[in-house]
Amino acid sequence: MGYVAMRGGEHAIAEALNALDLLRAGATDPGADPGEALTIAAIRHQLRLLTDRVMGEGGLYAPDLAALAIKQAHGDPLEAAFILRAHRSNLPRLGTSPVHHGGELRLIRRISAAFKEIPGGQRLGPGTDYLQRLFRLDLLNEDPQAVRAAVARILGDEIQTKIPAMEFPGVVAGLRQEGLLPPSRPAQAAIDITREPLALPVPRPARLAHLVRGETGGILAMAYSTMRGYGYLHPTVAELRVGYLPVRLPHPLTGELVEAGEMLITECEIVATHGGGPGKGGAAGKEGGQPRLLLGYGACVGHNEVKAIAMAMCDRAMLNGDERGPAQPAEDPEFVIALVDGIESMGFCSHYKLPHYVTFQADLENLRQAAHRAKGAL
Amino acid sequence: MIALDHPWLADGQRVVFRTVLEAWARPGCVVNLGPWTGGGSPALTVLAALCDAGTTFCDLHHQLSKGERGRLGALAAPAEEAAFVLADASMDPGDLTLARGTLLAPEKGATLVLANVAIGNGSEQILSGPGIDGHVDLRLGGIHPQWWTARERWCEFPLGVDLVFCSGSRAVCLPRHTRIGA
Amino acid sequence: MNQGFGFLDDLAVREIRRGLLKALAIPGYQVPYASREMPVARGFGTGGLQISLAIALPRDRLKVIDQGADDSVNAVALRRFIEASCPGLETTTRTVEATLIQTRHRIPEQPLSPGQVMVYQVPYPDPLQIVEPSESRRRRCHAHGDYARLWVRLYEDMVRFNEVAISNRYPARVAGRYVIDPSPIPRFDVLKLHQSPVAHLFGAGREKKLYAVPPYTDVEPLAFSDVPFAVEPFRDATGARRTCARCGAADTYLDELPQVGAASRWQCNDLDRCAERLGYPGDSDHDEHHAGP
Numbered sequence: 001m002g003y004v005a006m007r008g009g010e011h012a013i014a015e016a017l018n019a020l021d022l023l024r025a026g027a028t029d030p031g032a033d034p035g036e037a038l039t040i041a042a043i044r045h046q047l048r049l050l051t052d053r054v055m056g057e058g059g060l061y062a063p064d065l066a067a068l069a070i071k072q073a074h075g076d077p078l079e080a081a082f083i084l085r086a087h088r089s090n091l092p093r094l095g096t097s098p099v100h101h102g103g104e105l106r107l108i109r110r111i112s113a114a115f116k117e118i119p120g121g122q123r124l125g126p127g128t129d130y131l132q133r134l135f136r137l138d139l140l141n142e143d144p145q146a147v148r149a150a151v152a153r154i155l156g157d158e159i160q161t162k163i164p165a166m167e168f169p170g171v172v173a174g175l176r177q178e179g180l181l182p183p184s185r186p187a188q189a190a191i192d193i194t195r196e197p198l199a200l201p202v203p204r205p206a207r208l209a210h211l212v213r214g215e216t217g218g219i220l221a222m223a224y225s226t227m228r229g230y231g232y233l234h235p236t237v238a239e240l241r242v243g244y245l246p247v248r249l250p251h252p253l254t255g256e257l258v259e260a261g262e263m264l265i266t267e268c269e270i271v272a273t274h275g276g277g278p279g280k281g282g283a284a285g286k287e288g289g290q291p292r293l294l295l296g297y298g299a300c301v302g303h304n305e306v307k308a309i310a311m312a313m314c315d316r317a318m319l320n321g322d323e324r325g326p327a328q329p330a331e332d333p334e335f336v337i338a339l340v341d342g343i344e345s346m347g348f349c350s351h352y353k354l355p356h357y358v359t360f361q362a363d364l365e366n367l368r369q370a371a372h373r374a375k376g377a378l
Numbered sequence: 379m380i381a382l383d384h385p386w387l388a389d390g391q392r393v394v395f396r397t398v399l400e401a402w403a404r405p406g407c408v409v410n411l412g413p414w415t416g417g418g419s420p421a422l423t424v425l426a427a428l429c430d431a432g433t434t435f436c437d438l439h440h441q442l443s444k445g446e447r448g449r450l451g452a453l454a455a456p457a458e459e460a461a462f463v464l465a466d467a468s469m470d471p472g473d474l475t476l477a478r479g480t481l482l483a484p485e486k487g488a489t490l491v492l493a494n495v496a497i498g499n500g501s502e503q504i505l506s507g508p509g510i511d512g513h514v515d516l517r518l519g520g521i522h523p524q525w526w527t528a529r530e531r532w533c534e535f536p537l538g539v540d541l542v543f544c545s546g547s548r549a550v551c552l553p554r555h556t557r558i559g560a
Numbered sequence: 561m562n563q564g565f566g567f568l569d570d571l572a573v574r575e576i577r578r579g580l581l582k583a584l585a586i587p588g589y590q591v592p593y594a595s596r597e598m599p600v601a602r603g604f605g606t607g608g609l610q611i612s613l614a615i616a617l618p619r620d621r622l623k624v625i626d627q628g629a630d631d632s633v634n635a636v637a638l639r640r641f642i643e644a645s646c647p648g649l650e651t652t653t654r655t656v657e658a659t660l661i662q663t664r665h666r667i668p669e670q671p672l673s674p675g676q677v678m679v680y681q682v683p684y685p686d687p688l689q690i691v692e693p694s695e696s697r698r699r700r701c702h703a704h705g706d707y708a709r710l711w712v713r714l715y716e717d718m719v720r721f722n723e724v725a726i727s728n729r730y731p732a733r734v735a736g737r738y739v740i741d742p743s744p745i746p747r748f749d750v751l752k753l754h755q756s757p758v759a760h761l762f763g764a765g766r767e768k769k770l771y772a773v774p775p776y777t778d779v780e781p782l783a784f785s786d787v788p789f790a791v792e793p794f795r796d797a798t799g800a801r802r803t804c805a806r807c808g809a810a811d812t813y814l815d816e817l818p819q820v821g822a823a824s825r826w827q828c829n830d831l832d833r834c835a836e837r838l839g840y841p842g843d844s845d846h847d848e849h850h851a852g853p
Contacts, residue, residue, distance in 0.1 A: 009636030082601065089597040090569050195432070195571070197592035197768060200696040334694055344602045344766050351603025351683070354634050358627045358665040358829060361816055362727035362746035365792040370721055388564060389618075395577050396617055403584050403759040403774045404674075428581075430574050461578075481703035485582040485591045508587050508735045508777040511757070536737060540585045553585035555735065 024074055043067035052264070052302020053077055057342055058084025059194070059213045060091075061263045061301055078215065078346045085213075085343055089194065095249045098257065099187060102267045102299075103170065105243030112171045113237040114271065119169050125242065127305070171239040172269045172295065181271065181293050202333040204319075211314060212300055215342025216307045222330045222340060223310035226317045231328035233320070235270035235296065235313055242266045242303050263301065268308035270296040272316050294319070314340075384416030384423070386449065391427040398424055398542070401549055405556040406505040406514035408497055411547045420544040421464055421493040425450055428489070429462055436460035439469055441493060460488060467492040467521045467543070471528045476539050484536040487554060495543040496520040497550055507556045516550065518543055526558070566613045567645035572596050576614035576770070580761060583772035588738030589702070590685050595768035605638055605664055607763030608681035611770070612662045615677065615761075618648030623658035628666040628813070628829035638662065655832050665728075667749040669812050669833035671757075674775065678760045680743045685764035685771060687731035687741040707731075707739050707782075714782060723787070730789075732781045734773055739782065748791045748813045753779040794826070804828040807837040 026032030044051050044067040054066040058081040066084055073079035109125025112118045138146075175181045191199075191206040193213075199206065211219060226233040245265050248257040271293040296316025298308040314336055321331030329335050339345065384390055394414050401409040415423040422442060426449075429435055435452035441464055447454070457463055458475040465471065479487035500519030506512070521543075529552075532539040538554025552558075566573065572594075579593040598606040605626075616622065622642060626635035630653040639651055642662075652658050655668040664681040672678065688698040691709040701707065710731060717725045724730075728744045732753065742750055743762060753760060753773050760773040773779055783789040794802045794814050803810045804827045812833060817825040828834035835841070 009631045009633040010640075012633055013637060082597075085597045086599040090567070090572075092569065193594075194596070195594050197594055200699065332694075334696060338695075343597070347602030347604065347606075348683070348766055349603075350601055354604065354664075355627045355632055356665075356744075357815060358746055358813070359728040359744045361814070361829075362748075362792055364816065365794065366723075366725065366727040369793060370723060370725075373722060388570060392565065392573075392615075392617055396615055399577075399580060399584075399615065399677075399759070402581050403772075428574060428577055430571055432571055432575055433578060482699055484586050484589060485579070487582075487585070489581065509584070509774040511755075511776045536586045536589060538585075540581070555585065555587065 020074070038071055040064055040067045040071070043070050049303060050075075050077060052304055053216060053307075054080045054084060056301040056304060056307065057081035057213055057215055058088060060084050060088040078342050082343045082346070093195075095252070097247060097249050099190075100245055100247065102241055105241055105245055105265070105267070106262075107241060107243035109242040110239065111237070112239045114171055114239075118171050118239075119174070126303075170269070172271070175238070175271065175293060179292075181295055200334065202337060204315075207318060207333050207337055208297070208299075208311075208315065210337040211298070211311045211340060214307075214311070214337075214340035215345075216304060216310075218340040218342055218345070219307055219310045219314060222336050223313040223317075226313055226328065226330045231317055231320070231330055233272050233313060233317055235272045235309075235316065237309060238269045238271045238295075240266070240268045240305060240308065242305070264303060265299055265301060266304050266308040267299040268297070268305070268312045270298075270309065270312040270316060272296060272313075384414050385418065385426040387414075390414035390423075394423055394427040398427065398549060398551065401542075402540075402551040402553060403509050405507065405509045405552050406516040406550060408516075408548055408550045411549060413547075415547045419493065420547055420549060421491045421542075422446060424491060424542055424544060424549060425452075425462060425464065433461045434459065435462045436464070438463055438465040438474075441466060461486070462489050462491065464491045464493065467495045467525065470522045470524045472524065474528055476532060478532050478534075478537040478539060481536070484538075487532075487538050487540065489540045489542065491542045491544060492521065492525065493544050494520055495545045497543060497545040497548050503558050505552070505556050505558060509553070510556070518550070520545075565618070565646055566616055567641075568596065568610065568613050572610070573614045576610055579770040580611070580615070580772065583761070583770045584759065584774050586738070587774055587777055588734030588740045588771060590764075590769040590771045593768055593770055595765050598765070600638065600641065602766040603683065604634060605662070605681035606765030607767075607770075608662050608664070608679045608765075609638060609642070609763075610765060611679045611761050611763040612642055612660060613645060615679075616642065616646045616649055616660060618646065620646075620660045621650045621652045621658050622646075623652050623655060623661045623668075623832075624663075625661070625666060625668070625830075626664045628668075628815075629831050631831070634664070653832055654836070655830075656836075665744050665746075666813070666830065667745055667752045669828075669830040670836070672752075674757045676758045678758055680745075680760065680762045682741070682743045682762045682764040682769075683766070684729065684741055685762065685767050685769040687729070687739050689741075702738060705737060710739065710782065714784070718784065718787065723790075724783070727792075730781050732779050734779055735777050740771060740773070740779075742779075746792055746813060747781070747789070750779070750781050750789075751791065755779075802826045804834060807834045809834070809837055 022028065025034035027034050044063050047070060050070060051063055051066045054070055054077055055061055058066065069080035069083040072083060107123060109127060110123045112122065172181060188203065188205050191203060191209060193206050193209045244262045246259045246262045249260040251258045294316060296312040298311030298315060300307045300311060314330060317330040318333045318336060326332035394411055397409045397411055401407055411420055411423055429450045429452040431451045433452050434455035435450060436455055436457045437447060438457055452462060459477055463476060476490060477486055477488040479485060496519030498517050500517045503516050505514050505516055533554045535555050540554050541552040543550045575593055579591045583591045596610065598609055600606055600609060624635045624639040626632040629635060643649060643651055655670045659675060660677050661668065662679040686698050688701055688710060691713050692698050714724050728746050729741050730747050730750050731739050732742055732750055733739050742753060755776050757775050759775050762771045781789040796802055801810045802814055804812060804814060805825050806827050809828055813829045814826045815829045819825055
């Protein structure tokens with residue numbers, strides 16, 4: 001292999017890596033034990049929501065790899081998602097699953113804001129919504145014995161690891177039956193945004209795929225804009241579900257569908273009154289002459305409720321934009337999908353740290369020449 | 379010696395592509411695909427470096443075996459839609475329609491690989507345009523004259539069809555922008 | 561994990577190959593492609609990197625420069641990655657020896673020759689972005705050769721500043737049709753694209769576009785007939801052309817190095833050109849590089 005001596009860069013890169021390793025080990029902190037390592041399992045469980053975010057943005061359902069990426073990235077979610085995505089980018093496509101439905105979820109949580117009671121029942125499950133955000137000082141120095149005892153107390157005798165599948169009619173299905181929601185659109189073929197160039201105008205499957213990999217904060221900002229007057233969207237969470245989705249794939253030999261595993265997902269359907277807004281009647285959408293509710297859909301990998309709800313709102317806002325032309329930023333798919341990808345925007349933001357002295361010199365030459373000319377003109 | 383596997387080897391496809399890239403960037407420049415045709419069809423060798431399930435292909439005159447088409451992996455498409463079209467240069471294309479692309483997507487214009495061309499024979503043609511320093515002379519034989527008429531019909535820059543002529547282990551390219559004639 | 565030559569999987573490589581051919585067939589047109597995520601951040605040259613990895617051969621001699629320097633951190637990181645992904649490929653810092661040159665922000669000073677390929681890292685592939693944010697509207701402008709708004713922008717500059725205030729990424733028309741963003745090279749380098757003996761391949765990874773300038777192709781910076789396009793003058797207060805403090809060259813693009821309590825020092829930006837002029841002093845590693853394994 002050819003070798004070329006490099007003056008500064010090579011050495012600086014090696015030292016940067018060393019400095020990062022020292023910081024990760026806490027070597028600069030006299031109170032830290034450099035040998036004390038976070039285990040992958042500890043990250044996966046105790047930082048489960050972070051792991052989920054990283055899997056979602058990384059576009060790969062691989063909890064252990066996501067946990068490793070978090071460890072390697074010193075806990076930076078974007079950097080961790082980036083490591084996962086770079087890994088994913090070269091993985092072979094072994095098969096394509098058929099379309100799966102939320103009705104197949106084995107639920108750990110299901111709520112509807114639209115009705116007091118829903119068929120199948122509300123199920124609060126694990127959620128922080130009604131907890132006071134006060135410190136739990138008992139976590140400060142956790143005693144493994146006490147944790148085990150607490151687990152035993154909560155579970156009691158029946159250690160239930162199997163979550164029963166739940167057949168239930170969705171809230172939206174009921175509304176649709178009643179004719180308050182337009183009939184389902186014919187399913188559009190999924191688009192693999194990682195393998196196909198972006199088509200303009202952006203088809204809805206591609207939009208949803210971009211949002212699934214989008215950065216939670218970015219999607220939230222877009223969705224929030226529609227709640228803050230940049231668009232008028234008053235959504236009602238028809239249904240928010242968190243659960244394990246059994247994933248079926250065609251068997252490589254027989255072609256028959258077999259369950260290959262399961263993944264935790266969050267799914268949200270919002271219903272909205274169509275964007276008349278104040279002064280425009282505020283009426284629900286009209287399709288076929290009859291005012292109707294309109295649907296927005298969001299789904300993401302892992303347990304991430306804010307992302308699923310915000311995504312559903314973005315979906316709805318863009319659909320509104322389709323119908324009457326985008327009037328607000330969040331209604332323009334080109335705007336939304338270009339901006340919500342955290343890994344791309346992070347990369348481009350970071351690139352400004354690269355040397356730019358050639359272009360800056362060109363700027364200076366240009367400015368000096370202009371100044372020179374201006375002086376001459378006086 | 380015929381080495382049937384050669385067109386399918388990833389390393390060979392790299393060399394073949396780089397050679398085609400060079401030919402494509404310099405229209406009229408005759409390149410040699412070297413041993414990578416395996417003594418078989420140069421057209422297949424070029425197609426193997428470019429085609430897979432991500433693109434579409436039409437074997438207009440059935441020059442490839444079913445096995446070869448399967449191995450290329452490109453989805454079969456009618457000539458007027460295919461991204462890659464393989465044809466026999468000696469056949470009359472008649473009023474054959476190929477994809478020329480659109481103003482919004484000129485890259486959708488097809489790549490036409492013409493096999494059984496006698497490179498170096500035939501009447502001299504003067505080529506000019508991007509990729510050519512001034513002009514270059516090219517002799518191509520064994521091509522049914524209707525292909526030239528068809529090319530004129532297809533190519534109206536930026537729309538058009540890009541041509542690859544193959545013969546033995548050699549290839550020469552004529553992208554849509556190349557002008558023929560003095 | 562793909563362990564084959566060139567890191568990218570076969571499908572990605574073939575997509576880039578197809579894209580590059582169409583880019584050369586439609587000089588200056590931006591061909592959309594899927595653009596894989598690389599282990600290098602977007603903005604750090606993933607577009608150029610994907611082209612280099614897709615076209616590299618074991619017999620290539622690769623040169624990677626960033627800001628005209630082979631030893632800048634990003635150039636080192638990219639070169640190391642390509643080298644590790646392409647067993648057999650050699651690297652060089654010498655422009656005249658390179659067969660494949662990946663660059664950010666500069667075109668080498670030494671004349672290029674057939675047999676070489678230039679690969680550019682591109683942050684913004686579309687020259688219309690300065691006047692139109694929507695990509696679908698920009699695509700329509702390119703489709704119809706409608707660069708009116710770009711001309712208006714240049715005209716407004718003339719009215720306000722008496723000159724076009726674009727110092728780099730200067731828009732240029734290729735083969736009389738499409739206008740390109742030649743990547744953030746200074747004006748000084750734009751003219752090198754005109755009737756160049758080599759193919760220039762541009763990759764914008766984040767924006768997912770490939771475009772090209774074939775060899776021997778007209779590349780004309782947009783300019784008004786009465787105000788000719790001018791490159792960076794590098795003139796001192798007396799109007800004399802500045803020269804490189806190291807090699808004395810008076811015809812190269814210069815870096816200005818501010819000094820404390822003294823006038824700035826000026827030296828060649830292209831380190832290889834500067835070293836060549838000085839006869840490669842102290843370059844003992846160079847012969848080893850030829851020996852190979």
